[in-house]
Amino acid sequence: MELLDWFEKGLSSTEYLSRMETNHENVAYIFRHFRLPTEEGEFIEKLQGEELQVLVLTEDWCGDAMLNVPVLLRLAEQCDIEVRFLYRDENLELMDQYLTNGTSRSIPIFIFMKKDGEEVVAWGPRAEAVQQIVHENRSGLPPKDHPKFEEKQKQVIQSLQKMYLEDKNLWKEVYQSMKSAIAEKIYHG
Incomplete structure (x- = not known):
């Protein structure tokens, strides 16, 4: 299938959010409280002019999705970008292209x-800054075959x-990372 076909198959933001069984309140909380930096006018205008759309591969139980999705939705709202969602586990053919x-x-x-x-x-x-935090936190875990591994994990x-819910600096890191990746492609791509 082509990306556009996958996009058409995806759930709208409203549908995805209404079906969430896990992390719905946390996603809503971050979305309500996250704001794009005020100096983003030029970037937002450029992004609006690109007329992009976004396909999200996710699952509602995912902590990283809990952090990243509301940041994306705020950016999408500001830039008139349509976002569609696919569940990873139901769409492995596409997921396996983005390992x-x-x-x-x-x-x-x-x-x-x-x-x-x-x-x-x-x-x-x-985002790289979030990856470093995850790595630091996971580095203290015992080996997977250790009897206390699951409890510690x-x-x-x-x-x-x-941390994802309370540290607003992490929200900003996610936005800056996403913005950098997009800007590199639309300005230099």
Whole structure:
């Protein structure tokens, strides 16, 4: 299938949000409180002129999606960008084209494309600053075969989720990372 076909298959933002069983309140909270920096006028105008749309590969249980999706939705709202959502686990054929490090089905993945379906840039699953925090937090985990691994991993996930929800600087890092990836392609691509 072509990207445009995948996009057409996707759920609208409203449909996706209404179907969320996990993290709905957290996504809504970040969306309500995140604002684009005030000095973004030139970038927003340029992005509006590109007439892009975004296809999101995600799952509602994903902590990274909880952080990244509301930032994307705020950007999309400001720039009149239509966003559609596909569940990763139901769309592995597409997901496998966007593997992290060539092996991992990490989400979310945001595929920015032109109206004709031409891919401009794919972004995700994390901003570099967020990746460093995740790596630091996970580095203290015992080996996977350790009896306490699952318990410790659950604690790390809860800690990260709390950080994602409360640390507004992480929201800004996600936005800046996304903006940099887009800007590189639309200004220099």
